Amino acid sequence: MELINPGVVDLSRFQFALTALYHFMFVPLTLGLTFMLAAMETVYVVTGRQIYKDMAQFWGKLFGINFAIGVATGITMEFEFGTNWSMYSRFFGDMFGTPLAIEGLMAFFMESTFVGLMFFGWDRLSRPAHLAVTYLVALGSNLSALWILVANASMNMPEGAHFDPDTMRMQFDSVVKVIFNPDAQAKFVHTSVAGYISAAMFVMGISAFYILRGQHKAFAARSFRMAALFGIISTVAVITLGDVLGRLDYEHQPTKIAAIEGLWHTSKPPFEPWLAFALPDDAKQENHLEIGVPFVLTPLVAHSFDTPITGMTELEEQAGPRIVSGIQALSALRRYGQGHDPADLAQFRAHEADMGFGFLAMRHAPGQDVTAISAAEMDSVVRQTEPDILPNVFVTFWSFRIMVFLSLWFFAVFALSAYVSLKNRLERNRLLLKLCMWSIPLPILATEFGWITAEAGRQPWTVFNRLPTFLSASSHSVGYMIFSLAGFALLYSAFIAAELFLMFKYARLGPDHGAHGAHGSHLTVAHDRKDAFSIVSSLSS
Amino acid sequence: MSIMRLTGLAVALVVSLLFAVFVGDQGPWYFAWVVGTVMIILIAGAGAILLDAQDEQASEREI
Secondary structure, eight states: OOOOOHHHHHHHHHHHHHHHHHHTTTHHHHHHHHHHHHHHHHHHHHHOOHHHHHHHHHHHHHHHHHHHHHHHHHHHHHHHHHHHOHHHHHHHHHHHHHHHHHIIIIIIHHHHHHHHHHHHOTTTSOHHHHHHHHHHHHHHHHHHHHHHHHHHHHHHSOOSEEEETTTTEEEEOOHHHHHTOHHHHHHHHHHHHHHHHHHHHHHHHHHHHHHHHTOSHHHHHHHHHHHHHHHHHHHHHHHHHHHHHHHHHHHHOHHHHHHHTTOOSOOOTTTOOEEEEEEEETTTTEEEEEEEETTOHHHHHHSSSSOOOOOHHHHHHHHHHHHHHHHHHHHHHHHHHHHOOHHHHHHHHHHGGGHHHHHHHGGGSGGGOGGGOOHHHHHHHHHHHGGGGSOOHHHHHHHHHHHHHHHHHHHHHHHHHHHHHHTTOGGGOHHHHHHHHHTTTHHHHHHHHHHHHHHHHHTTEEETTTEEGGGTSOOOOHHHHHHHHHHHHHHHHHHHHHHHHHHHHHHHHOTTSGGGSSTTSHHHHHHHHHHHHHHHHHHHO | OOHHHHHHHHHHHHHHHHHHHHHHHHOHHHHHHHHHHHHHHHHHHHHHHHHHHHHHHHHHHHO
């Protein structure tokens, strides 16, 4: 059996990483800004003060720019599963396609429908009705994320499905198990709330810019206060959910947690330090220049003081018997496919849990056929396959640390900002205001590194312990992959440039521009429409 | 309050309770997200209203 060209697999991975990371520059802001708009509009409906309507409309305009480009970058990814990951789609399409379809039919349609009402309904709907629409937009955008993360959780912790040896694919069993998968729950809340942080920093940073310039003082002070409070609670929540995800990985993906912690050998509790700095060397399987905080790793990962955490070397050794068992599973499956003998099926079932490890051994089997491995060759194939169970440790280790260090920075900035804002001393703290402004892109960077940790740490699998990445790609040519990759990079870079240009332009113009001069009049509605249409035409030109 | 509105609110209450019981049991983190998001919105809103009150108090002092 001929395997897919490794260069094509790497290019497919790089292309997906590129498109996903580009797309995810827009997503967090959408997830969080919608709820911030809802908060501002709630205050407007409760108090009746015009300034909160101004806030909802102005930040809504910036949300609109981000939303339009975010949607455009997301659509291509859904097609990419079919074009670049056809083997994966064949094997796991039932599981993965269902949440994606629900996302398209339910959340995306809901979000897209109500976003129009939100922009153009200010003078057509009653205040409570418009508020309800804003909440539905917020719910819709977050439900979109929910279904994507349900699909992603199925890859990280497959539940609610079984492998069918007749169709050679994973079949859907239980929608409840898929939706309520613990990984989906924790990942959804972690990601959604990370979006709240991105939005809070965005609103706080731009408000800080106005305060520093002495512009729109009342508007900026209220926006800043709301964002600071929104941000500090969200940061506490995101750190809590990060711990929950770490705990789940410790239980279900020990290779990922060992790579995150740069733990080559099983830990010695309770002293084992948490490494704040190290240079993991994947080839030599050791760390250089370790700087750690003693007594922290065990309670942090295992939530106990005396539980050893299995290191990567030991995890490799533990994988040996599973690789042998996986080879037996694939051999039985091959025989069952040829003769449909119940005895072969029974043997397959006995080793089914390790089938993925059999796939993993294919790269080292003679002719990439595990059924052709002789008894004399078995030990050599197993030894060669064992290191393949590990992800890229350097990437996983550092992407996790960058995310964690950034989240601690957000905690400090939001806590200080909330305190200073509550004391009404914002204008006297110019350094803090500058820090808020410069921190605008950092939460988006943190979510990107969070994704890299989750996805790079899952390797070598697309479906954890079931399907290796090198078997999941489509059999394109290298030339095709380079051409499409360059096309995506150019197109998406243009999207980013358009987003930055429009964001800077409208943020600099401030809330007094256009619609926000004469509220509630027909003139305002016309301005609103003109602004919305000018944004859309700027994007399309 | 009309009987229709009362019935509507009662239905909403029952649906909310059933939602809370089911989601709280099956998906505690989803439930935490719903409750937490509402809490974040309310605290952020309360912060803004507090600023209005602080501004009014400052204006009164100046007068």
